[in-house]
Amino acid sequence: MDDDEPRDVRTRNKRAVREAISAAALRLALEQGPGGLKLVRVSDIASAAGVAPRTYNNYFASREEAICAFQADQARRLGRALRSRPSDEPLAEAIIAAAIEVFATPEPDRAGLAMIMSTPELQGEALKAFTMAEEPLAAAIAERTGSGPQDTLRWQVMAAAVAAAVRIAGRHWLSTTSPPPFAAVLRDALGYVVSAQASGDL
Amino acid sequence: MDDDEPRDVRTRNKRAVREAISAAALRLALEQGPGGLKLVRVSDIASAAGVAPRTYNNYFASREEAICAFQADQARRLGRALRSRPSDEPLAEAIIAAAIEVFATPEPDRAGLAMIMSTPELQGEALKAFTMAEEPLAAAIAERTGSGPQDTLRWQVMAAAVAAAVRIAGRHWLSTTSPPPFAAVLRDALGYVVSAQASGDL
DNA sequence: CGCACTATATGCGCGTCACGCAAGTTTGGG
DNA sequence: CCCAAACTTGCGTGACGCGCATATAGTGCG
Numbered sequence A, B: 001m002d003d004d005e006p007r008d009v010r011t012r013n014k015r016a017v018r019e020a021i022s023a024a025a026l027r028l029a030l031e032q033g034p035g036g037l038k039l040v041r042v043s044d045i046a047s048a049a050g051v052a053p054r055t056y057n058n059y060f061a062s063r064e065e066a067i068c069a070f071q072a073d074q075a076r077r078l079g080r081a082l083r084s085r086p087s088d089e090p091l092a093e094a095i096i097a098a099a100i101e102v103f104a105t106p107e108p109d110r111a112g113l114a115m116i117m118s119t120p121e122l123q124g125e126a127l128k129a130f131t132m133a134e135e136p137l138a139a140a141i142a143e144r145t146g147s148g149p150q151d152t153l154r155w156q157v158m159a160a161a162v163a164a165a166v167r168i169a170g171r172h173w174l175s176t177t178s179p180p181p182f183a184a185v186l187r188d189a190l191g192y193v194v195s196a197q198a199s200g201d202l
Numbered sequence C: 001c002g003c004a005c006t007a008t009a010t011g012c013g014c015g016t017c018a019c020g021c022a023a024g025t026t027t028g029g030g
Numbered sequence D: 001c002c003c004a005a006a007c008t009t010g011c012g013t014g015a016c017g018c019g020c021a022t023a024t025a026g027t028g029c030g
Helices: A009-032 A042-049 A053-059 A063-067 A069-083 A091-103 A110-117 A120-145 A149-175 A182-201 B009-032 B042-049 B053-059 B063-067 B069-083 B091-103 B110-117 B120-132 B134-145 B149-175 B182-201
Strands: none
Touching: A009 A042, A009 A053, A009 A063, A009 A069, A009 A110, A042 A053, A042 A063, A063 A069, A063 A120, A069 A091, A069 A120, A091 A120, A091 A149, A091 A182, A110 A120, A110 A149, A120 A149, A120 B120, A149 A182, A149 B149, A149 B182, A182 B149, B009 B042, B009 B053, B009 B063, B009 B069, B009 B110, B042 B053, B042 B063, B063 B069, B063 B120, B069 B091, B069 B120, B069 B134, B091 B134, B091 B149, B091 B182, B110 B120, B110 B149, B120 B134, B120 B149, B134 B149, B149 B182
16 A cells, blocks of 8 residues: 555665664663653764754654654554465454564564553553554454445454554563563463454354 | 542642643634644643643643543543442443443533544544553452452453443544444444453353 | 641743754666 | 756754742641
């Protein structure tokens, strides 16, 4: 729909710069610890990424957006991942598999996640990121089930529940001292929200 | 825990001022239409509420927070509402009843909701508001079921799914031209996320 | 009833930020 | 080889969030 992969040099550089800024922002935030987000100046991020402060603002409208860009990109991929699952796979398993593929491969970075979960401003931005996954996910589910528009509410609710489950799984996985594989937690959390609807009337 | 109701004059004034600021902010935003949020200056809100600009900032850290204060208060009440349901009521029905009591009584304001849903910044703040309901809701569910800490993930996921369902129900209700009672939409949406777990092993 | 005490409102000022605008610079196509 | 489009950058501006100090109103106690 919106992001193909033109081998254009410009587009490639754009992505690289975007990633550089995001990485720099996250790194600097981690250095300052949980409470010191406001101490990370925009100019610091820009210089750490090797661009002008003004350029930073061409890519992101706020520090939070830059730091959570990775999560936003992840969320964007969820719908596509579900579509690429074999169509004979049961819906519940397809969703779980897609989520694991997107969010648990590779294993998430504990430090970055901890930073986000412990900083209110970043929590808000991460929330927005997860929410962005809902619409394409709902569309993918609807297309997969081939049902009519009378079930849009159901699929939208399901998509939102899935996104919420992923978020809660992340928080729970973070809170455990001895880390089990994130995929396992994700599977459990998603099981709670997809098992019901699958048993309903699919 | 944090908000009893002392007949204190101070506390009462505080609440009144808070509500006045919030109402003024919402009203001014509605006057400017969906895209004109940035045109609503802080000083406008303050003068419309009859307070100094600095006082506005003592109550809210941003326009968005002020506008969505009502939703935040609603969300805060959800946990308490569930606790006040009769304990012999099935969990699913108790949750639905509590949600209807909090979010559909009285019927929501269509214009305000439309403003929020059509403005990205406000969507983000509303998201935060709904998320605030999750933790006390999960606690209430856990207490009600009397289960141990091995099920915290399940209840947190359920609470998050409930909050998400409420949000989606609001969006769906807004999109319908001929308005059915919001309680009905809410019931449907919540049914999708609570029926499963109830049938699971409760 | 008056007095000390505390909570709240307000004014002032500072540092930062997001963004519009107008060059300067790089990329891609004809 | 040159032109047009896209991107970066520097500058300037308006607004915002908030710390701090002060004035004021509410509260509890003797």
